[in-house]
Every structure is written in C-alpha cells, then in structure tokens.
Amino acid sequence: MVLGRLSGCPAAAIRLYDPRMVKLRRPRADREPLSTVGLLVRFTAAGLIVLLSLAALIAFVARQAGTEQAAESARQVTYVTARGVVEPRLTAGVIAGQPEALRAFDTAMRQYVLQASLVRVKLWDADGRVVYSDEPRLIGTRFPLGPDEAEALRVRGSVESEVSDLSRPENRFEIPYRKLLEVYVGVRGPNGEPMLFEAYFRYQAVTEAGQAAWQRFAPPSLGALLLLELVQIPFAWSLARRVQRQQRDRERLLRHAVEASDAERRRIAGELHDGVVQELTGLNYALDAMRLGNPTEGQRAELIADSASRLRGSIGSLRSLLVDIYPPNLVEEGLASALAELAAGLERAGIDVRLETEEAEHLPPAVAALLFRAAQEVVRNVASHSGAREVLISAGRSDGVATLVIDDDGRGFDESRLEERSTGGHLGLRSIGDLLAESGGMLTVRAAPGQGTRVEVEVPVG
Incomplete structure (x- = not known):
C-alpha cells in the first residue's frame, strides 16, 4: 500500500507551516512601511500627552479641593470664634459703644482671634452700624x-463666605491686603438682639492650602503615571515590532498571491494551447481531409469514431480546467464530490486513484473550501511532476480537525529541492501553506527521492 511504503522509508518530514502563526490580512499596496522606532515614538508621544493632560487635571482638581477645604476651615474657625469668643464677651456696654467695654473686647479679640491669616474682624448691628472693629x-x-449679610444676621449660627469686595466703602481699610476671604456669622447680643460677626482671612493662605494639597498629591500621582508610561514602553516596542513583522508578512502574502495568479493564468493558457487547442486543430485537419478526399465507408467510420474519442478527451480536459478556474459548489455538492472531480482528472491522465471521502461530509463551507484548494494544488503537482502510477486521496474529520491526505508513489524529492522549487517560482504549496496558516491550519510534506510524496493538511473545524 502507498501508506505502508511511505511510513517505512527514511523519508524527510518537512513541517512547512505552523498553526500558531499570526492571522494575516491583505495589506494595502499603497501603505508606507511602518518603522518600529516611529511607532514607538508615536506611542510615547501620545502617552506623554495623556500624562501631561492628567497632570494638569490632577493639579486643577487638587488645588480646587485644597482651596475649598481651606475655605471650609475658615468658616469653621469663624463659627467657633463667634460662638466661643465673641458672644460670651458681647455685653451691653460693647453694643452701646462704651470705651471701657470696647477696650476689653478689643483686648480679647487681639489675644484670641486676630492671629495667623485672620487679619480683620467687624461686629455689626441690625441697623448696619459697625459696633466694633x-x-x-x-x-x-x-x-x-448686603442681602447675604442681612440673611446671616437674621439666622443665628448661619455661616456665609465670599471673596471680599474691596471697592465697597466699609472695606476701604482692607485694600492693602489686596484679596481677602470674608466670612460672616450671625450672633446674638445679651438681650437676644441679632448681630453679625465678620472675619477677614488672607486669601493667599487659602490658595497656599490648595497649592499644598496639590504638592501633597502630585508626587505619588505623577510618579504612578510616569511609572505606568515607562512600563508600557517595552510592551509598545514589542507590539511595534510585531506590527512591522505582520506588515512584512502581509506584503509577502500579497506578492505570493499576485505571482501565483500570474502563474495560474500562464498554466491554464499553456494547457489550452498544448492540449485542447492542439486536439481540436488536429481534428479539424482530419475532418477537412475527409471532406476533400473520397474515403471509403470503413475509413469514414474509423475517422468518426476517432474524432468522437478525441472530442470526449477534449471535453474532459476542458471540464478539468473549469474545475480549476471555478471550483464546484461545495455547499451544495460537498467536498467528496469536488474531490471526485479532481480524481477523475488524474484518472484521465492514466493514474490509478483510490478515493476515501466517506468522513468528509457536513464540513463547514470555509473548511471544505480550504481542503479543496489544497487538494487542487497537490493533485496538479502530482499530475505534472510526480510521475506517479497510484495516488491515495483521503479526507475526513476527527476531534474537531478536518484532514486531507494525498499520497503518491511517484519520484518524490528531497528537502533542499523543496526550497529550490519555492524560490524558483513554484509558489503553489507556499501559497496554500500561507492560506492555511492564516486560518490556523497546517500543511506538512513528507517526501524522499524515489519514495513518493505524502502531503497532509489539517484545518480546525469552527
């Protein structure tokens, strides 16, 4: 048997294509080659832009949060001061403007209140009179x-804040401070009369608190972002190199496809010219000779029988070419029928074919198309180059993998010749291998000089 003969010989097993190869797509012919360094520079530049944008956003958010926190602290300080220092010392004498009471109140304010960033205090009554400052x-x-001040005066403990308007007459003495945060709290006098306590804080202290918050959060945040950028650079370099390799593979596949297409057209033209056209031309000459001559009935019958035989051969050749040019409908007829067409072409060439395709039914159309395309190329090589007398064509499905085996008893070849055939323009097997690898399949060739050739194709189903 053919299988036994090959399995027992010291044949070279040549694995041409690995299923782990990256899936390829057809490249655009007008695309410029991608540089690994260029891709890395683009990635790094994009990362730096994102890093700077995030840094600016973090700075803004941190400063805003710090500023708001500092303003809230000023409001709390003012509220505690109003309730704990001002109200207990707010006597009738202070409200009446008695000098002795105001001096005592002023001493307490300067001792307990006016310090750090708090630079001015005012105490108002409901009529808008400054009772103390x-x-x-x-x-x-x-x-x-103002409306907000009047509202705070009516509600005891109500706390409001705003940037002080230094253009108002009551704030004319605060102009040297340039910018102040004004906080006012409603308090009550000894007889329950509503009053308003105002405290003025340096706004610079508020902004400095925001800046401090930014400085506290900036190093770890920016450090983490920078570390992430640095960690990504090696991965980006690897990805860029992979993209470059994929582009080269796509260009190689496109070049192989174009070259294989040209070779296929030349082969079909050569077969038509040297086969069918020559047969029909010879038949035409024979029929013209019979028409112009005076053949006997026996000669006429012999010529008609020979012409019919030659026409049947030409029709078979044309049918084989049609199968090559436009494969059968695998969805309707199935892979077994398509392989039978290929086997018939070998049989017309005088090669005995054993076909085993019982397990090849119900394959997905894409898988069946791949197996048929591979079988088509291998059968063509067998008919053209092998000199085989016997061929096995077997197709089946096992454990989620569709398989195709074509085993001939021809002259075979060695490993070095396989490479020579690929580089010398015989691109059929290489193109099929690329096509299979693109779909996760694998093509394996086992051959030895004088020992025939065995081609195995595996394609994952689904």
Whole structure:
C-alpha cells in the first residue's frame, strides 16, 4: 500500500507551516512601511500627552479641593470664634459703644482671634452700624448690609463666605491686603438682639492650602503615571515590532498571491494551447481531409469514431480546467464530490486513484473550501511532476480537525529541492501553506527521492 511504503522509508518530514502563526490580512499596496522606532515614538508621544493632560487635571482638581477645604476651615474657625469668643464677651456696654467695654473686647479679640491669616474682624448691628472693629476708624460708622449679610444676621449660627469686595466703602481699610476671604456669622447680643460677626482671612493662605494639597498629591500621582508610561514602553516596542513583522508578512502574502495568479493564468493558457487547442486543430485537419478526399465507408467510420474519442478527451480536459478556474459548489455538492472531480482528472491522465471521502461530509463551507484548494494544488503537482502510477486521496474529520491526505508513489524529492522549487517560482504549496496558516491550519510534506510524496493538511473545524 502507498501508506505502508511511505511510513517505512527514511523519508524527510518537512513541517512547512505552523498553526500558531499570526492571522494575516491583505495589506494595502499603497501603505508606507511602518518603522518600529516611529511607532514607538508615536506611542510615547501620545502617552506623554495623556500624562501631561492628567497632570494638569490632577493639579486643577487638587488645588480646587485644597482651596475649598481651606475655605471650609475658615468658616469653621469663624463659627467657633463667634460662638466661643465673641458672644460670651458681647455685653451691653460693647453694643452701646462704651470705651471701657470696647477696650476689653478689643483686648480679647487681639489675644484670641486676630492671629495667623485672620487679619480683620467687624461686629455689626441690625441697623448696619459697625459696633466694633480692630480698625477703630470704622467703629460707629454705618453702611448698608448686603442681602447675604442681612440673611446671616437674621439666622443665628448661619455661616456665609465670599471673596471680599474691596471697592465697597466699609472695606476701604482692607485694600492693602489686596484679596481677602470674608466670612460672616450671625450672633446674638445679651438681650437676644441679632448681630453679625465678620472675619477677614488672607486669601493667599487659602490658595497656599490648595497649592499644598496639590504638592501633597502630585508626587505619588505623577510618579504612578510616569511609572505606568515607562512600563508600557517595552510592551509598545514589542507590539511595534510585531506590527512591522505582520506588515512584512502581509506584503509577502500579497506578492505570493499576485505571482501565483500570474502563474495560474500562464498554466491554464499553456494547457489550452498544448492540449485542447492542439486536439481540436488536429481534428479539424482530419475532418477537412475527409471532406476533400473520397474515403471509403470503413475509413469514414474509423475517422468518426476517432474524432468522437478525441472530442470526449477534449471535453474532459476542458471540464478539468473549469474545475480549476471555478471550483464546484461545495455547499451544495460537498467536498467528496469536488474531490471526485479532481480524481477523475488524474484518472484521465492514466493514474490509478483510490478515493476515501466517506468522513468528509457536513464540513463547514470555509473548511471544505480550504481542503479543496489544497487538494487542487497537490493533485496538479502530482499530475505534472510526480510521475506517479497510484495516488491515495483521503479526507475526513476527527476531534474537531478536518484532514486531507494525498499520497503518491511517484519520484518524490528531497528537502533542499523543496526550497529550490519555492524560490524558483513554484509558489503553489507556499501559497496554500500561507492560506492555511492564516486560518490556523497546517500543511506538512513528507517526501524522499524515489519514495513518493505524502502531503497532509489539517484545518480546525469552527
């Protein structure tokens, strides 16, 4: 048997294509070659842009959070001061403007309140009169209260804050401080009269708190982002090299496809010219000779029989070419029928074929098409180059893998000749191998000089 003959010989087993190869797609012919360094530079630049954007966002958020926290701290300090320091010392004498009471109140304010970033305090009554201020020139003056101030005055313990408007007359003595945060709290006098306590904080202290928050969060945040960028660079380098390899593979596949297409057209033209065209031309000459001559009945019958035989051979050759040019409908007819067509072509060439395709039914159309394309190329090589007398064509399915085996008893070849045939323009097997690898399949060739050739194809189902 053919299988026994090959399994017992010291044949070279040549695995041409590995199923782990990366899936390939047809490249665009006008695409410029991608540089690994260029891809890495693009990736790094994009990462730095994102890093800087995140740094700016983190800075903004951290500073805003720090500023808001500092403002909240100022509101809390003002509330505690109003309830714990101002209200207990707010006597009738202070409200009436008695000098002795105001001096005692001023001493307490300077001792317990006016310190750090708190630079000015004011105490108002409901009529807009400044009852007390650490700026004595304001004491006793009257100014209209704003809506927020009037609301805070009516509600005891209500705390409001805003950036002080230094253009208002009551704030003229705060102009040297440039920018202040104004916080006011509603308090009550000894007889329950509503009053308003105002505290003015340096706004620079608020912004400095925001800056401190940014400086506290910036190093770990930016450090983590920078570390992430540095960790990604080796992966980006590897990915860029892989993309470059894939592009080269796509270009190679496209080049092989174009070359194989040209070779296929030349082969079909050669077969038509040297086969069917020659047969039909010879038949035409024979029929013309019979028409112009005066053949006997026996000669006429012999010529008609010979012409019919030659026409049947030409029809068979044309049928084989049609199968090559436009494969059968695998969905409707199945892989077994298509392989039978290929086997018939070998038999017309005088080669005995043993066909085993009982297990080849119900394969997915894409898998069946791959197996048929591989069988088509291998059968063509057998008919053209092997000199075989006997061929086995077997197709089946096992453990989720569709298989095709074509085993001939021809002259075979050695490993070095396989490479020579590929580089010398015989691209059929290489193109089939690329096609199979693209689908996760594998093509294996086992051959030895004088010992025939065995081609095995495996394609995962699904």
